[in-house]
Amino acid sequence: MGNGNLVFEIFSVAAALAIIAMLFLANYRSREPLAQEVVTSRGYALRRYWFWLVFAVAVASFALTVPYFPYPRAGASANAKHFSVVAQQYDFAVSGVIPRDVPVIFDVTSKDVNHGFGIYGPNGAIVGQVQAMPGYVNHLPMTFTVAGHYTIRCLEYCGIAHAAMQGGFEVR
Amino acid sequence: MSADVVNGRAGMRVMWTYIGTGLAIFSLMLLAGILLRAAQAGWLPVDPGTFYSILSLHGAGMIVAMAIAGLGTLWYLVRRETDLDERIAFLAYGFFVAGVISVIVSVFPGRYGSLWTMLYPLPFVGTYWPSWATGTWLVGNALVMLGFMLWCAQILGALLARYGGVRGMLAIDYVFRNRAFTDSGGKPPPPAMFAAAITAFDGFVTGTVGLVIGTALLVHWIDPSVAINPLWAKNLTYLFGHSIANLTMYMAVAGVYVGLPMCTKRAYHTSPQLAVAWWATLLFVIIAYFHHLYMDFAQMQWMQFVGEIASYFAAIPVVVVTVYGGVMLAHRSGMRWSLGSVFLYAGMIGWVVGGIGALLDATIPANVDLHNTLWVPGHFHTYLLEGVLLFTLGWVFVNLEQRADAVSSLLTRWLVGLGMFGGGALFLLPFYSAGAAGVPRRYAVEPPPGPFWASVATVGAIVFVAGFAICVIEGIRLTRLRKSEEAV
Ligand code: HEM
Ligand SMILES: [Cu+2]
Numbered sequence: 001m002g003n004g005n006l007v008f009e010i011f012s013v014a015a016a017l018a019i020i021a022m023l024f025l026a027n028y029r030s031r032e033p034l035a036q037e038v039v040t041s042r043g044y045a046l047r048r049y050w051f052w053l054v055f056a057v058a059v060a061s062f063a064l065t066v067p068y069f070p071y072p073r074a075g076a077s078a079n080a081k082h083f084s085v086v087a088q089q090y091d092f093a094v095s096g097v098i099p100r101d102v103p104v105i106f107d108v109t110s111k112d113v114n115h116g117f118g119i120y121g122p123n124g125a126i127v128g129q130v131q132a133m134p135g136y137v138n139h140l141p142m143t144f145t146v147a148g149h150y151t152i153r154c155l156e157y158c159g160i161a162h163a164a165m166q167g168g169f170e171v172r
Numbered sequence: 173m174s175a176d177v178v179n180g181r182a183g184m185r186v187m188w189t190y191i192g193t194g195l196a197i198f199s200l201m202l203l204a205g206i207l208l209r210a211a212q213a214g215w216l217p218v219d220p221g222t223f224y225s226i227l228s229l230h231g232a233g234m235i236v237a238m239a240i241a242g243l244g245t246l247w248y249l250v251r252r253e254t255d256l257d258e259r260i261a262f263l264a265y266g267f268f269v270a271g272v273i274s275v276i277v278s279v280f281p282g283r284y285g286s287l288w289t290m291l292y293p294l295p296f297v298g299t300y301w302p303s304w305a306t307g308t309w310l311v312g313n314a315l316v317m318l319g320f321m322l323w324c325a326q327i328l329g330a331l332l333a334r335y336g337g338v339r340g341m342l343a344i345d346y347v348f349r350n351r352a353f354t355d356s357g358g359k360p361p362p363p364a365m366f367a368a369a370i371t372a373f374d375g376f377v378t379g380t381v382g383l384v385i386g387t388a389l390l391v392h393w394i395d396p397s398v399a400i401n402p403l404w405a406k407n408l409t410y411l412f413g414h415s416i417a418n419l420t421m422y423m424a425v426a427g428v429y430v431g432l433p434m435c436t437k438r439a440y441h442t443s444p445q446l447a448v449a450w451w452a453t454l455l456f457v458i459i460a461y462f463h464h465l466y467m468d469f470a471q472m473q474w475m476q477f478v479g480e481i482a483s484y485f486a487a488i489p490v491v492v493v494t495v496y497g498g499v500m501l502a503h504r505s506g507m508r509w510s511l512g513s514v515f516l517y518a519g520m521i522g523w524v525v526g527g528i529g530a531l532l533d534a535t536i537p538a539n540v541d542l543h544n545t546l547w548v549p550g551h552f553h554t555y556l557l558e559g560v561l562l563f564t565l566g567w568v569f570v571n572l573e574q575r576a577d578a579v580s581s582l583l584t585r586w587l588v589g590l591g592m593f594g595g596g597a598l599f600l601l602p603f604y605s606a607g608a609a610g611v612p613r614r615y616a617v618e619p620p621p622g623p624f625w626a627s628v629a630t631v632g633a634i635v636f637v638a639g640f641a642i643c644v645i646e647g648i649r650l651t652r653l654r655k656s657e658e659a660v
Contacts, residue, residue, distance in 0.1 A: 008608035033506030058484035
């Protein structure tokens with residue numbers, strides 16, 4: 001949530017490391033060839049550790065990110081204030097001014113096709129999003145800490161004016 | 173003429189027909205892609221309707237192009253192991269061609285514009301194109317699917333017969349009772365056959381799902397009073413769409429299994445790890461699509477959790493076995509860096525880099541920032557353009573080089589490399605930057621900083637095309653080199 005830059009940095013570093021490592025392993029003309037058996041036996045020996053490393057990183061990333069999942073938690077809905085959002089080709093109807101620093105829940109649906117309810121903060125970064133699907137109401141829990149004007153952009157292709165489908169609300 | 177030569181000829185005919193068609197469609201779609209990116213940069217005046225019609229064609233056309241090329245390679249490789257009737261391959265090809273024509277007609281002159289995802293109820297509500305175009309698009313897709321399933325059925329049947337049922341085809345005894353199996357003289361299928369088996373099996377499953385949702389949409393098209401549940405439609409659409417797109421990678425990787433050993437003069441054998449990795453892939457291809465519905469909070473929640481962990485685990489077979497094995501093949505082999513081997517090796521790098529982008533996007537808290545932003549086309553263009561395409565081209569060049577007994581000059585290699593990797597990076601990086609800044613995907617007109625990054629990307633794409641053009645000319649030169657020698 002608002003972490004696009006962080007993700008981009010992680011990506012850049014990881015991608016650069018992967019590219020360098022693989023180019024290094026390719027060993028462009030630099031050293032004597034080795035017999036395949038030698039490379040394979042070394043490779044297989046290393047692979048065990050590599051497997052467990054990748055496995056551990058996968059499980060750890062999962063465990064570390066679960067607490068930050070954006071889904072509504074059981075019970076949280078009861079005392080939060082609800083705001084209804086109805087998406088329709090090609091605009092959003094949001095009810096009221098949103099209070100700052102308290103948990104709110106957007107009840108998001110659509111009247112026609114699938115849309116995406118994307119909330120962009122006063123600084124232009126995405127702060128939250130949820131799909132708007134006809135026949136369903138998606139509950140998006142949010143707590144806004146910054147007052148100002150928030151822009152809504154459609155984040156699911158919905159027809160010819162998809163790119164122009166915008167809305168907004170105030171947080172005070 | 174020996175039976176072997178005749179066999180080889182049939183395989184070659186099918187393979188080059190498929191690959192030639194795939195690359196021809198690819199080249200056209202490449203130009204469509206540049207048009208789209210230039211429009212987003214504000215350099216070309218393209219109205220939104222035209223933009224979305226061309227985007228629909230570009231997305232579907234590219235996936236089909238890469239799939240046809242991959243299926244051709246696999247068909248040839250399976251044909252080397254067992255008997256296959258060439259006529260079925262050409263029948264399937266007929267379905268592909270008919271389907272592609274139908275899809276093209278739905279866009280020109282039909283102006284269909286619901287994209288390749290055709291997410292219900294979009295193709296029917298508030299459209300700017302006539303209803304017949306939706307029908308033609310759906311029929312075209314169904315034809316391609318029928319051809320694909322015919323291919324899958326033929327390959328599955330042949331592999332099951334050749335290796336003794338599912339247990340043999342998937343090397344189950346080889347993994348669990350390795351000693352007994354090898355002692356009794358058993359041999360597991362070679363690596364490329366796993367790619368063929370998984371493509372055929374998962375292809376059949378996803379093809380069936382595609383036909384189910386496609387038929388439902390067609391029924392709704394004929395009788396609008398028949399309603400479809402949008403959440404079900406979305407699940408089926410992405411199960412189908414994600415898996416097909418993902419499978420193009422597993423088709424093309426067969427080119428690495430066979431092509432890289434040709435370059436390195438090393439052998440690539442099946443190991444129990446390789447077999448297990450492909451079993452995992454068999455499953456992950458089908459369930460990884462869950463990440464497309466992370467932002468649908470109405471989806472059952474366990475699917476979101478499984479989606480994240482399954483997306484992570486899907487990387488394990490790739491980095492621990494497939495790419496790892498490919499790197500071991502190349503590592504200190506003293507091979508010549510011809511265009512073919514460079515493409516195959518670079519394709520593995522593109523696969524890994526695109527995979528890193530995918531894993532970050534498959535992390536749910538990050539997905540909140542990235543879902544349906546340009547990050548998404550960023551990661552999949554990385555492994556389609558610098559992965560699947562390079563595997564396909566690498567396989568083609570390894571074969572051309574071998575038969576011409578020649579490689580391209582250093583200058584040619586540098587020009588192609590600079591164009592296709594340098595231009596490619598310049599085309600791809602802006603997707604990630606703009607995506608991280610929250611610029612949505614599928615916007616005919618983008619909010620800032622979208623247009624700036626789009627102009628950088630357009631330059632990159634043009635450089636890429638220049639490199640690709642040199643690569644095509646070089647390919648033709650190598651082909652003719654062989655012809656003239658044969659004439660001598
Ligand atoms: C230099 C070559 C290419 C260029 C310039 C290009 C350009 C584009 C552009 C501008 C988009 C729309 C991005 C957005 O705003 O959402 C797009 C989408 C897409 N492209 Fe490409 N592309 C290229 C290569 C490829 C390749 C090689 C493939 C597949 C093998 C591919 C498959 C797709 C798909 C599946 C979409 C998504 C369509 C959709 O959102 O419905 N593209 N491409
Ligand atoms: Cu929209």
